[in-house]
Amino acid sequence: MAIDFTLAPEHEEIRLRVREFVQGTIIPAVARPEDEEHALSRRDYLATIIGLREQAKALGLWLPHMPKEWGGMGLGHVELAMVQAEAGKTRVGPWVLNCMAPDEGNMHTLLHWGNDDQKERYLRPLCDGTVMSCFAMTEPEVAGSDPTLIRTHAEKDGDEWIINGHKWFISNARRSQFAILIARTELDVPEGSSGATTAFIVDIPSQGWNDVREVETMHGSTGHSEIVIEDLRVKDEQILGGRGNGHRLGQARLGPARLAHCMRWIAQAETALDMMVDRSIHRYSHGSTLAEKQGVQWMIADSAMELYQCKLMVLHTAYKIDRGDDFRTEVSMTKHFVANSLNRIIDRAIQVHGALGYSTDTPLASMLQHARWARLADGADEIHQMRIAERTIAAYKDSGTTSSATGALPI
Numbered sequence: 001m002a003i004d005f006t007l008a009p010e011h012e013e014i015r016l017r018v019r020e021f022v023q024g025t026i027i028p029a030v031a032r033p034e035d036e037e038h039a040l041s042r043r044d045y046l047a048t049i050i051g052l053r054e055q056a057k058a059l060g061l062w063l064p065h066m067p068k069e070w071g072g073m074g075l076g077h078v079e080l081a082m083v084q085a086e087a088g089k090t091r092v093g094p095w096v097l098n099c100m101a102p103d104e105g106n107m108h109t110l111l112h113w114g115n116d117d118q119k120e121r122y123l124r125p126l127c128d129g130t131v132m133s134c135f136a137m138t139e140p141e142v143a144g145s146d147p148t149l150i151r152t153h154a155e156k157d158g159d160e161w162i163i164n165g166h167k168w169f170i171s172n173a174r175r176s177q178f179a180i181l182i183a184r185t186e187l188d189v190p191e192g193s194s195g196a197t198t199a200f201i202v203d204i205p206s207q208g209w210n211d212v213r214e215v216e217t218m219h220g221s222t223g224h225s226e227i228v229i230e231d232l233r234v235k236d237e238q239i240l241g242g243r244g245n246g247h248r249l250g251q252a253r254l255g256p257a258r259l260a261h262c263m264r265w266i267a268q269a270e271t272a273l274d275m276m277v278d279r280s281i282h283r284y285s286h287g288s289t290l291a292e293k294q295g296v297q298w299m300i301a302d303s304a305m306e307l308y309q310c311k312l313m314v315l316h317t318a319y320k321i322d323r324g325d326d327f328r329t330e331v332s333m334t335k336h337f338v339a340n341s342l343n344r345i346i347d348r349a350i351q352v353h354g355a356l357g358y359s360t361d362t363p364l365a366s367m368l369q370h371a372r373w374a375r376l377a378d379g380a381d382e383i384h385q386m387r388i389a390e391r392t393i394a395a396y397k398d399s400g401t402t403s404s405a406t407g408a409l410p411i
């Protein structure tokens with residue numbers, strides 16, 4: 001019987017080392033700035049993070065998602081799930097291990113689509129942790145849910161391209177030394193065609209790349225930039241993955257990147273459930289603790305069941321990626337389910353905490369603010385539902401059963 005959920009001893013050892021580093025070193029080191037955002041200067045805070053990153057490197061807990069030849073831990077996606085789920089117990093954990101979005105997705109993209117020169121120039125320093133990057137696809141004027149509508153366009157001029165356009169919500173742009181930018185190059189291709197766009201690597205700063213503001217969001221100003229692109233010139237060799245492949249590259253990038261988000265969201269959901277239970281066993285009302293109230297037990301039980309489903313879905317999708325199977329339906333189902341479970345579980349934890357949950361004395365309010373974007377970015381709920389339904393209907397039409405669209409499991 002090949003189904004086995006135990007980890008190999010060497011992977012269990014890694015998981016425990018990551019847990020120890022996150023719980024024993026990272027969380028205590030960043031506790032103050034996270035709790036009292038303005039108590040420490042940004043400079044001190046960054047120095048702390050940089051110091052932690054050096055420690056992670058020295059401990060061999062660096063780049064869990066990258067192959068060993070690039071300085072990574074050489075883990076498969078199943079093992080990565082447990083590392084990300086440990087690192088995600090604090091928001092800076094993935095930064096310290098250098099496996100955070102959007103750099104993590106960009107590293108995969110450069111590894112698989114970059115030529116040797118691009119890998120040395122952009123991937124190498126990203127892996128070393130000496131530069132940061134961003135991914136620029138979404139535009140305010142057209143629906144980000146349909147990237148074939150992209151209007152930012154690049155016109156060929158000799159061995160250069162002149163790019164004009166407008167992007168927004170470009171995470172990490174202000175900290176980045178380069179961007180992977182998606183622009184329309186095939187102007188004669190009809191709107192809606194997936195072959196109309198090309199990915200370019202853009203050095204930052206570059207003349208014509210204008211970071212006009214950081215968009216203020218419901219969790220504050222967090223580094224999601226609006227970029228106005230005016231007559232930005234890039235060379236032919238800055239094309240990544242070949243002309244006309246922008247859509248394909250973007251979609252390929254998003255698959256594992258969505259799953260990596262889910263791995264980190266599991267950590268946040270588990271923290272919320274832990275807090276819910278802890279509060280319920282210590283709070284007393286109407287003759288018993290909250291944990292003894294059926295209404296509270298239902299919230300705990302629903303959350304535990306959902307978190308269990310989240311973990312199984314993440315592990316199964318990771319397993320499919322590792323095997324080289326088609327995982328598109330599974331990653332859509334997982335991303336949708338984990339994002340919604342995360343929101344529900346944090347919301348229930350707030351409910352059980354009462355006024356304290358609504359306050360900023362606990363991390364729950366901030367966690368809910370951050371969790372909300374999970375349902376609309378990297379594929380909104382409805383887009384994933386649309387794709388899941390399409391593939392389920394197609395499976396039935398092809399084979400007379402929907403079985404292959406529900407994980408293709410042997411039951």
Ligand SMILES: Cc1cc2nc3c(=O)[nH]c(=O)nc-3n(C[C@H](O)[C@H](O)[C@H](O)COP(=O)(O)OP(=O)(O)OC[C@H]3O[C@@H](n4cnc5c(N)ncnc54)[C@H](O)[C@@H]3O)c2cc1C
Pocket residue numbers: 102134135136137138139142143144145146168169170171172224373376377378379380381382383386
């Ligand atoms: C915190 C955060 C970080 C981000 N980081 C980046 C980044 O680094 N780089 C980048 O390029 N982008 C980034 N984005 C943008 C993100 O990818 C887009 O928000 C997302 O693709 C949705 O596009 P949109 O906002 O234009 O919404 P729209 O496409 O306008 O959709 C709005 C809503 O309409 C509904 N909808 C849309 N299409 C359909 C449909 N076909 N059927 C049914 N309902 C539909 C959905 O409910 C959807 O939420 C980020 C967004 C956030 C919030």
